[in-house]
Amino acid sequence: MVAAIRTERLAKSFGRTLALRPLDLEVAEGEVLGFLGPNGAGKTTTIRCLLGLARASAGRAEIFGVDAQAHPGEAHRRVAYVPGEANLWPRLTGEEALHLLSRVQGKLDSAYRDELIGRFQFDPSKRVRAYSKGNRQKVLLIAAFSSRADLLILDEPTTGLDPLMEQAFRETVAEARQRGQTVFLSSHILSEVEALSDRVAIIRAGELAEVGTLAQMRHLSALSVDATFDTTPPDLSKIPGVTAVEVQGNRVRCQVVGSVEPLLGVLAASGVHQLLSREPSLEELFLAHYGSEPAGGSGAPHGG
Amino acid sequence: MGAEVTVDEEHGGRGVSIADRRAALVVFVATAKRAVRSAILWGLLFGGLIAQEALGYERGFPTAESREQMAEAFGGNSALAAVAGEGRQLDTIQGFVAWRVFGLLIIVGAVWGLLAATRLLRGEEDTGRWELFLAGRTNRRHAAVQGIAGLTAGFVVLWVLTAALTAVGGSNGKVGFSLSASLFYAAAATASALIFLAVGALASQLAPTRRQANGLGAAVLGLSLLIRMVADTVEGLGWMRWLSPLGWVENLHPLTGSQPLPLIPIVLLTAALAAMAVIVAGRRDVGAGAFIRPQSVEPNLRWLGGQGVLVVRLERWVALGWILGLGMLAAMFGVVAGVAAEANLAGDVEQAVGRLGGSEGGVAAWIGYEFMYIAALVAFATAGQVSATRGEEADGYLDNLLVRDVARGRWLAGRVAFAAALVALGGLATGLGGWIGLAAAGSGKVGIVAMLQAGWNVMVPALFVLGLGVFLYGLAPRLAVPVLYASVLWSFVIAIVGSTINTNHWFLDTSLLTHLGPVPASDLSWPAIGWMLGAAVIAIFAGLVAFTRRDLASA
Numbered sequence: 078m079v080a081a082i083r084t085e086r087l088a089k090s091f092g093r094t095l096a097l098r099p100l101d102l103e104v105a106e107g108e109v110l111g112f113l114g115p116n117g118a119g120k121t122t123t124i125r126c127l128l129g130l131a132r133a134s135a136g137r138a139e140i141f142g143v144d145a146q147a148h149p150g151e152a153h154r155r156v157a158y159v160p161g162e163a164n165l166w167p168r169l170t171g172e173e174a175l176h177l178l179s180r181v182q183g184k185l186d187s188a189y190r191d192e193l194i195g196r197f198q199f200d201p202s203k204r205v206r207a208y209s210k211g212n213r214q215k216v217l218l219i220a221a222f223s224s225r226a227d228l229l230i231l232d233e234p235t236t237g238l239d240p241l242m243e244q245a246f247r248e249t250v251a252e253a254r255q256r257g258q259t260v261f262l263s264s265h266i267l268s269e270v271e272a273l274s275d276r277v278a279i280i281r282a283g284e285l286a287e288v289g290t291l292a293q294m295r296h297l298s299a300l301s302v303d304a305t306f307d308t309t310p311p312d313l314s315k316i317p318g319v320t321a322v323e324v325q326g327n328r329v330r331c332q333v334v335g336s337v338e339p340l341l342g343v344l345a346a347s348g349v350h351q352l353l354s355r356e357p358s359l360e361e362l363f364l365a366h367y368g369s370e371p372a373g374g375s376g377a378p379h380g381g
Numbered sequence: 382m383g384a385e386v387t388v389d390e391e392h393g394g395r396g397v398s399i400a401d402r403r404a405a406l407v408v409f410v411a412t413a414k415r416a417v418r419s420a421i422l423w424g425l426l427f428g429g430l431i432a433q434e435a436l437g438y439e440r441g442f443p444t445a446e447s448r449e450q451m452a453e454a455f456g457g458n459s460a461l462a463a464v465a466g467e468g469r470q471l472d473t474i475q476g477f478v479a480w481r482v483f484g485l486l487i488i489v490g491a492v493w494g495l496l497a498a499t500r501l502l503r504g505e506e507d508t509g510r511w512e513l514f515l516a517g518r519t520n521r522r523h524a525a526v527q528g529i530a531g532l533t534a535g536f537v538v539l540w541v542l543t544a545a546l547t548a549v550g551g552s553n554g555k556v557g558f559s560l561s562a563s564l565f566y567a568a569a570a571t572a573s574a575l576i577f578l579a580v581g582a583l584a585s586q587l588a589p590t591r592r593q594a595n596g597l598g599a600a601v602l603g604l605s606l607l608i609r610m611v612a613d614t615v616e617g618l619g620w621m622r623w624l625s626p627l628g629w630v631e632n633l634h635p636l637t638g639s640q641p642l643p644l645i646p647i648v649l650l651t652a653a654l655a656a657m658a659v660i661v662a663g664r665r666d667v668g669a670g671a672f673i674r675p676q677s678v679e680p681n682l683r684w685l686g687g688q689g690v691l692v693v694r695l696e697r698w699v700a701l702g703w704i705l706g707l708g709m710l711a712a713m714f715g716v717v718a719g720v721a722a723e724a725n726l727a728g729d730v731e732q733a734v735g736r737l738g739g740s741e742g743g744v745a746a747w748i749g750y751e752f753m754y755i756a757a758l759v760a761f762a763t764a765g766q767v768s769a770t771r772g773e774e775a776d777g778y779l780d781n782l783l784v785r786d787v788a789r790g791r792w793l794a795g796r797v798a799f800a801a802a803l804v805a806l807g808g809l810a811t812g813l814g815g816w817i818g819l820a821a822a823g824s825g826k827v828g829i830v831a832m833l834q835a836g837w838n839v840m841v842p843a844l845f846v847l848g849l850g851v852f853l854y855g856l857a858p859r860l861a862v863p864v865l866y867a868s869v870l871w872s873f874v875i876a877i878v879g880s881t882i883n884t885n886h887w888f889l890d891t892s893l894l895t896h897l898g899p900v901p902a903s904d905l906s907w908p909a910i911g912w913m914l915g916a917a918v919i920a921i922f923a924g925l926v927a928f929t930r931r932d933l934a935s936a
Binding site for chain 2: 125128129130131132149150153154156157158160162164165166167168169170172173176177178180181182183200201202203204206207217230
C-alpha cells in the first residue's frame with residue numbers, strides 16, 4: 078500500500094543554517110501521526126517542504142506516491158492543511174472564506190461543514206478581521222475537515238482554541254480517523270498528541286530523534302519507581318538498569334531501563350513497605366529527550 | 382537577560398530612566414521615522430518642481446509680449462482655472478510660478494497627507510501593531526497624540542525641503558524671489574498636506590479600516606476640490622473659496638501679494654481635527670471604528686469561485702479607481718490642450734517634446750507632453766499590482782491557495798493577466814478620455830486613432846514595468862516592491878529632467894518612459910515597442926519560473 082507521506086533524505090537549509098537534516102519518515106494511510114518538537118526543531122519546515130511551500134535542499138517528499146516537490150498541485154488534491162497561524166483575507170466574511178477555500182479545494186461535504194460550524198460554535202457571518210485568533214483558526218479547521226481530504230496536515234491546529242473547542246477538535250480528528258483519513262498532527266500539546274496519535278515522531282534540531290507507538294517508546298524508556306521502606310533503604314544504584322536514584326529518608330525514587338527483575342529482587346529482600354511504579358507519560362518522554370540539553374543542541378539521535 | 386536601564390537623575394529626576402522615556406515615546410519615534418522617510422521623497426519632488434518652473438520661466442516666455450499673451454490665454458480660461466486654480470499676475474514670474482504648479486501641489490499634498498495619516502495610524506491598527514504599542518507604556522489617547530506628532534514631524538520635513546529648494550531656485554538672479562516669499566510659497570504649497578494629515582488622523586479614528594478611512598478622507602477632499610473648482614470657474618462665486626480648505630490655501634496668494642489671513646482657519650481646522658482625533662482615540666476600542674457597525678453581513682460570493690477570479694474580487698475597486706481616474710485626467714488634459722497650446726507662444730512644450738523625440742507642435746505636443754505624466758501613473762498602478770501580489774504572499778494568504786489544488790505558476794499568471802488587463806484598460810481609458818476632452822473643448826486637431834495610439838503608448842512602459850516586477854518578485858520577493866517603485870520614480874524624474882534640459886541620451890535612456898516618444902507628437906516607435914514588450918514577456922516568463930522554484934517568503 079502506498080504511504081500517505083513518505084520522505085527520503087529530505088533536507089532543508091537556509092543559507093548556512095541546516096534547518097532540516099536528512100529526514101526519513103513514513104506515515105501509513107489511515108494513521109494518525111503526532112509530530113513533536115520544541116520551537117525551531119524543524120516541524121514547520123518539514124511541513125512546508127512536504128507541501129512544496131519551501132523547496133527542499135535535498136531528498137524527496139511524496140504524498141500518496143506523488144512527488145510533492147515536483148508536482149505540488151497533484152499532490153495537494155488529496156491534502157487539506159491547517160497552519161498554526163490563520164492568515165485569511167480580512168475583508169471576507171467567514172462564510173465567504175469557507176466558500177472560497179472549498180472551491181479552491183475542489184471538494185466539500187456541505188452537510189458535514191454545517192455540522193462542524195455548529196460543533197465549533199462558529200458564526201460565519203462576521204468579517205475575518207472581526208474574528209479572534211481562535212475563530213480564524215476555526216475557519217481553517219472547518220474548511221480542512223469538511224473537504225474530507227484523504228490526508229490532513231495539521232500544524233499546531235488548536236492554537237487559540239479554548240478547552241471546549243479543543244475537545245471538539247479531538248472529536249473531529251477521531252471521526253476522521255474512523256473514516257480512514259490520515260492525520261499528520263504537529264502539536265505542542267502533548268496530551269492532545271497522546272490522546273489522538275497512533276504513532277509519535279519526535280524531531281530535534283532538524284533531525285528525527287524517535288518514531289514509534291507510545292507503547293514502543295515507553296518500553297524503550299525508563300520506568301519510574303517510588304519505594305518506601307520500613308527501615309533505611311538499601312543501595313539501589315548498583316543494580317543493573319537502575320539510574321537517577323534519589324533517597325529521602327526511608328523513601329527512594331529511581332528510574333529503571335530494561336528488565337525490572339533485579340530491582341524487584343532487592344526490594345523484596347529489603348522490607349519494602351510501599352511500591353509505586355508507572356510508565357512515563359508522553360510529557361516525560363518528551364522531556365527526557367529535551368529536558369537535559371538546550372534546544373538546538375547537537376541534534377544527535379537520543380534514546381531508543 | 383534584562384535590558385540595561387540607566388537612571389537619569391540629572392535630567393529626569395525622581396528615578397525616571399532614559400529607557401522609560403524612550404519607551405513612552407516609542408509611538409512618536411516609529412511614526413515620525415516613516416513619515417519623514419516619505420516626506421523626504423515628496424519634499425524633494427515638490428521643491429524640485431517649483432524650482433524647475435521658476436528657472437524655466439525666462440526661457441519659456443522671453444519677451445513681455447509673450448508673457449502678456451500667455452497671461453491673457455491662461456487667465457481667461459475656465460477649464461484651466463478648474464484644474465489649476467485661479468491665475469493672478471500671470472504676466473510676471475511670481476504669478477506664473479505661483480499658478481503653474483500650485484494647483485497640482487495642493488492636490489498632491491492633500492493626497493499625500495491623507496494616505497500618510499491613514500497608513501501610519503489606521504494601517505498600523507489593521508495589522509495589529511498598534512496593539513503592541515498600546516501594551517507598552519502609553520494609552521490610547523497618548524498614543525494618538527504621539528502618532529499625530531510623528532505625522533507633524535513628517536510635515537515639517539516636507540515643508541523644509543520644499544522651502545529649501547524653492548529658496549535655492551528663487552535666489553537665482555533671473556528669478557529673484559525674496560527668502561520670505563519662497564518660505565511662504567512653500568508653506569502655501571504644503572498647507573493642504575498639513576490639513577489632510579489631520580483629516581486622515583480623524584478619519585483613522587472614525588472608520589474601522591484603513592480602506593474606509595481613505596474613503597472618508599477622499600470624500601472630504603473631493604468635496605473641498607469641487608467647491609474650490611466652482612469658486613474658481615463660476616463668475617460671482619469666488620467667495621465660495623472660503624467654504625473649502627483648498628480654497629483657503631488658494632487664498633494665501635503666495636508670491637502675488639501674500640495673504641497670511643487664511644492661515645488662521647487652516648491652523649484652527651488642523652488643530653481642531655487633530656484634537657478630535659485624540660479625543661475619539663481615547664474613547665473607542667482599538668481595532669474598531671468610532672461608530673458601532675453591524676457585526677454580521679450578508680455573504681457576497683461573487684468572484685469567489687476559484688483562485689483565478691479571486692484577484693478580481695480583491696483588486697477590482699482599486700483597478701476601477703485607476704481606470705476611471707486615468708480616463709478623467711486624460712479628459713482634463715484634452716479639455717485644456719487647445720488653450721494651453723495656443724498660450725505656449727515660446728514653444729517650451731514643443732522644445733520639451735522635441736527633447737523626448739517628438740516633432741509635432743500645438744495640441745499634439747501638449748498631449749504628448751502631458752501623457753508622459755499619465756504613463757508614469759499607469760506604471761505606478763502596475764507597480765501597485767506587483768505590490769499587492771507580493772502582499773498576498775507576505776501576509777500568508779497565498780499559503781491557503783497553494784496548499785490546495787493551485788499551481789504556483791497558474792496563480793502568478795492570473796495576477797499578471799489581471800495587471801496586464803488593468804494596464805490595457807488604463808491605456809484605453811487614457812486614449813478615449815483624452816479624445817473626449819479634446820472633442821468637448823472643440824480642439825479636434827488630434828483624431829481618435831492618434832489618441833488611441835497615445836493610449837497604447839502609455840501602456841508599453843507599464844507592461845515593461847510589469848515584466849520587471851514579476852522578474853524581481855520571482856527572484857527576490859522582499860526587494861521587488863521597493864526596487865520597482867524606485868525604478869518607476871527614477872524613470873519619471875529622468876523624463877522630467879530630460880524634457881527640461883538637453884541631456885546625454887544615455888542618461889535619458891535610463892528612464893523607462895523616454896523610449897517610445899511623446900505620441901501623438903511623434904509616431905509610434907515600433908522598434909522600441911517591440912523590444913520593450915519582448916523584454917517584458919521574457920522577464921515575466923523568467924519571473925514565473927523563478928517563482929515556482931523558490932521558497933515562499935513571509936513579510
